[in-house]
Amino acid sequence: xxxxxxxxxxxxxxxxxxxxxxxxxxxxxxxxxxxxxxxxxxxxxxxxxxxxxxxxxxxxxxxxxxxxxxxxxxxxxxxxxxxxxxxxxxxxxxxxxxxxxxxxxxxxxxxxxxxxxxxxxxxxxxxxxxxxxxxxxxxxxxxxxxxxxxxxxxxxxxxxxxxxxxxxxxxxxxxxxxxxxxxxxxxxxxxxxxxxxxxxxxxxxxxxxxxxxxxxxxxxxxxxxxxxxxxxxxxxxxxxxxxxxxxxxxxxxxxxxxxxxxxxxxxxxxxxxxxxxxxxxxxxxxxxxxxxxxxxxxxxxxxxxxxxxxxxxxxxxxxxxxxxxxxxxxxxxxxxxxxxxxxxxxxxxxxxxxxxxxxxxxxxxxxxxxxxxxxxxx
Numbered sequence: 308x309x310x311x312x313x314x315x316x317x318x319x320x321x322x323x324x325x326x327x328x329x330x331x332x333x334x335x336x337x338x339x340x341x342x343x344x345x346x347x348x349x350x351x352x353x354x355x356x357x358x359x360x361x362x363x364x365x366x367x368x369x370x371x372x373x374x375x376x377x378x379x380x381x382x383x384x385x386x387x388x389x390x391x392x393x394x395x396x397x398x399x400x401x402x403x404x405x406x407x408x409x410x411x412x413x414x415x416x417x418x419x420x421x422x423x424x425x426x427x428x429x430x431x432x433x434x435x436x437x438x439x440x441x442x443x444x445x446x447x448x449x450x451x452x453x454x455x456x457x458x459x460x461x462x463x464x465x466x467x468x469x470x471x472x473x474x475x476x477x478x479x480x481x482x483x484x485x486x487x488x489x490x491x492x493x494x495x496x497x498x499x500x501x502x503x504x505x506x507x508x509x510x511x512x513x514x515x516x517x518x519x520x521x522x523x524x525x526x527x528x529x530x531x532x533x534x535x536x537x538x539x540x541x542x543x544x545x546x547x548x549x550x551x552x553x554x555x556x557x558x559x560x561x562x563x564x565x566x567x568x569x570x571x572x573x574x575x576x577x578x579x580x581x582x583x584x585x586x587x588x589x590x591x592x593x594x595x596x597x598x599x600x601x602x603x604x605x606x607x608x609x610x611x612x613x614x615x616x617x618x619x620x621x622x623x624x625x626x627x628x629x630x631x632x633x634x635x636x637x638x639x640x641x642x643x644x645x646x647x648x649x650x651x652x653x654x655x656x657x658x659x660x661x662x663x664x665x666x667x668x669x670x671x672x673x674x675x676x677x678x679x680x681x682x683x684x685x
Contacts, residue, residue, distance in 0.1 A: 358477040365476050371545045378542030386534040390524045394539045397434065397520050398547050399583075404431025405443075405551060406583045406611040410600075413440055413495065414447040415664030417598035417628050418615060419684075424623035425500045432504075435547060436516040439508040440501045441492065449487040451595055451664070455559075455571050458486035463559035463571050471556035472548075494666065516544065550581045558588040565647035566593040566639050576608055584609030593638060595664045596678070598627045602635055625682040634674070 382391055408428030411417045420428070429440065437443055446460045455464050457480045463470040495501045504511060520539045524530035530539075562573025572588035579586025579601070586608070587601035599612045606613035618624040639647045 360477055361475075368472065368476070371541060371548075374537055374541035375545035378537035381534050381538050382542075385531075386538050387524070387528060387530055389528045390530050390534060390538050393520075393524055394543045397539065398543045400431045401435035401516075401543075401547050402550070402583045403611065403614055404428055404433070405435050405437060406585055407614050408432045409437070409440055409443045410447065410585065411598055411611065411615070413498075413501065414444045415595050416494070416666050417596050417600075417664060418619075418624050419626040420618070421623050421625075422500065424618050425498070429500050429504050430515060433508070433511045434515040434520075435551075436512050436544065437548070437551065439505045439512075441495050441505050444495060445487060445490065445492050446483075448490045448492065448664070449483060450555075451592065452490055452667075453482075453486055454592065456482070458482040461555045463556065467556050467560060470559060471552045491666075491668070516540075551585075553578050554582050554585045554588060558586055562586075562589070563646040564589045564644040566590050566635070567642040568644035569642060579608040584611040594630045594635075596628050596670070596674075597630050599629060602630075619682045625684050627681045628678050629681070630678065 408425075409432050412420055412425070412428060432440060432443075438446075450459050450461065453459050455462055460479060460483050461470045461474040462480075465473070517540055520543065521532070521535045524535040524539055525532055558573055558575050558578050559571040560573070562575035562578075564570070564573055566589050570589070570592055572592040574589045575586045577586065578588075584600060585591070587603070590602055591597070591600045598615060599609060601609050601612070603609055606616075615624050615627065619627060
């Protein structure tokens with residue numbers, strides 16, 4: 308086994324946002340007479356979450372966004388057309404690595420994939436540089452289990468900016484760490500590709516995300532280093548980050564709620580188009596184990612589903628889990644906002660029983676038995 312070059316993580320952004328949880332005395336361990344009434348009231352009035360800014364992340368994101376604007380300008384001021392095509396291709400590959408790989412395959416276990424497909428998706432996800440799979444999956448499962456609470460890494464109740472990128476500029480709320488520890492991610496340790504990526508991430512990420520995308524235009528069609536860096540790398544990376552973040556921010560604010568109007572996630576076709584099919588967010592939070600992440604049966608606004616179906620045709624993707632139509636209709640009628648079907652009765656939403664995807668211990672047996680699984684293998 309290769310040496311662990313990484314430690315716990317080698318990422319720039321989320322490593323710095325890990326909340327430093329210090330052990331302190333519990334109220335039971337301190338005599339009640341040692342605290343005055345005023346001290347108790349002051350403790351009670353203190354904010355639950357003090358933002359501790361991570362300045363190196365602030366500086367990094369400032370550079371990325373300023374550099375991305377400059378890269379956009381260079382597309383019209385000297386960059387070659389092939390560089391634009393290359394930028395779009397690399398961005399698309401990275402997007403698929405996140406949507407079909409980190410999200411639907413590893414985070415939600417909505418389908419299974421043989422090792423060649425998993426290896427491809429791992430490389431694409433590394434290209435996207437949104438942290439290694441173990442960390443990405445853990446945070447995303449926590450987001451689904453504790454949506455819009457203090458344990459949600461990008462709690463949308465704190466506003467658009469926080470849920471979009473602000474959560475990466477401050478240290479995490481302690482609930483993200485404490486409750487996150489209760490979410491099962493043991494399945495990732497049994498996947499050698501995930502383990503291998505985590506241990507070599509400090510090498511793989513710079514090579515696939517920054518070096519190769521910059522080198523190819525310079526080597527193959529004589530692009531300048533400046534154009535290649537700011538167009539194919541900085542612009543591409545910053546754009547892909549923001550398209551992903553829109554699912555955490557805009558898709559929790561604007562859109563319809565056909566399946567459950569008591570939760571913040573929405574269905575938003577514009578975000579679905581930009582995020583390769585991840586914008587059908589209300590449906591996805593209700594049925595996180597559906598490999599399509601949407602009810603739609605076409606690929607017009609869900610390129611990721613087309614990608615998975617293509618690999619299923621090749622025999623690489625299998626056990627594709629979907630939700631039966633009658634289950635969708637019943638849920639929409641019971642808790643939806645009426646944009647899909649008139650609801651019969653409103654039921655209040657509770658985080659009790661929320662699941663992160665297929666395999667969650669809180670998943671109802673009825674849902675497991677009713678789920679439709681295609682390309683199933685023993």
